[in-house]
Amino acid sequence: MAKAAAGGNGRCHRRCVMKGRIFRRTCACLMSSALLLVGCTSARVASRGQGVPQDVIRIASFNFPESEILAYVYGLALQGQGFRVDIRPNIGTRELVEPALSRGLVDFVPEYQGSALAFFTLGKLRASADVDTTYRSLVAALAGRQVLALSPSPAQDGNAIAVTRRTADRYGLHSISDLTRVAGRLRFGGPPECPQRPFCLLGLQQRYGLAFEQFIPLDSGGPLTLQALESGEIDVALLFSTDPSIAAGDVVELKDDRRLQPAENVTPFVREDVLERGGASLARAIEKVSAHLSTDVLRTLNARASDQKPRGIAETWLRDQGLLEMNHV
Template identity: 35%
Template structure:
């Protein structure tokens, strides 16, 4: 009986060691379903691989809640997320324009509720930007969201699948600005909204601060004069068990963020969307240029 018990105990230790070794050797990197996410996920994957860690890529999972659920379920081990998006879609907390307050609120909630860790945020603050065509802005004297609210019932809004339900989406525009639109048209891909604006299929769209299109398609971003939108700093969100098994992961991922800001991200996004380069190639080139990968 004693030998049998020892055998079971030894087998248990071996199984635990094998599990820990597996989680230390393979990390599943995920992303949401747009260009910036693809590039960031490829950056994370590349620095991990350069450190000798085997990576499984699960790119283009879907929207925020799909990626979040995959992380909680262990289908992925990490992905890039935005503080304001997490606050609105997952935490469902009080909106704030204080970047540190939003980050702390999100970080604490994820740790307690999901055993997930928000690492240090990057320099990318990819906030929502509401845009209109230049001619629409001129015809209606639009400079701010307060101006937009005065004529919103005559305009068609185009946005992503999450925007009608998010606290910082259509409900927020109604709550803070009393803005209601003639119609809402949903677009699966971000770039399609800008095409629809250009083709006059819609009049207003929600974009993001790092979208290259805003500066190149005669679009006017409207000022959020009442502070609806929170900060949207991007950071890696990682399962706590993965960080415990792989202590160097946090340092590797956070190093990527120190080299990024909105202007650099716009350039990287444009390389993929206008120059048709692969997200992986763009990511690796950037990492090499900034000394995070050997040339």
């Protein structure tokens, strides 16, 4: 489940870490379908032969707000450094965006380590909780695809096992292991497929020995789960680590002390030819942005998405960080 839960919140496309033959067959089918569906994106991601200048870097995002914000963060920062960019937000799911990147319809996608690794290996390789190990596996998986993964940022958007501040204080909960002594009295909420997922209830039982009093099926880390947690309908929830409610302080993310969840660091995927044309200055500019990102930063930016547009959110943050140096926005 980590980035694996199939839910209805618009983010499930990068949470496709399942096991076994069915997963591989499904992903293979999705990737084959994607090659047909890439044509549907042609109105939004033009090829070089359709009048897009050779020096323009086409930056695409997935179809959820955090990804759109990241596309603008990287794109506007590069524009501020004098690079020509064409930012195309909300292109679609990974099954559309990654084939477009591989075929040269777009040049740059801010990705998520573990989910990308599962996608490109059809689930044969599972991401490690270790960022460096996962990155090495990802680099190997991309070999021969004309796409390079640059250094991962410190920012992660992965699974978070969370409780309310009141529950944490009542039971002295700081880590997932602390749930062992009280899980039998607590109700767990998550997506319907959670009991069968290796990074959800199945993994929690196998890695931590947790057996909750009741499982309540909800959505995939979305508003239904958060509302149920805050109202007391459930005691423990599967959320995303960049959920703004965690930053607000009323929701506590429990430390994954036995390292169940895979690394899901934001990682820039860039086409090799674009990096060759841009040279070392392009790679440095991208990695400078990555170095400024963190999980807390993504929580803050996501909190603004309820009443601000992704471009404005990105521009304000970049200006605060001094990353709009030439103000070409």
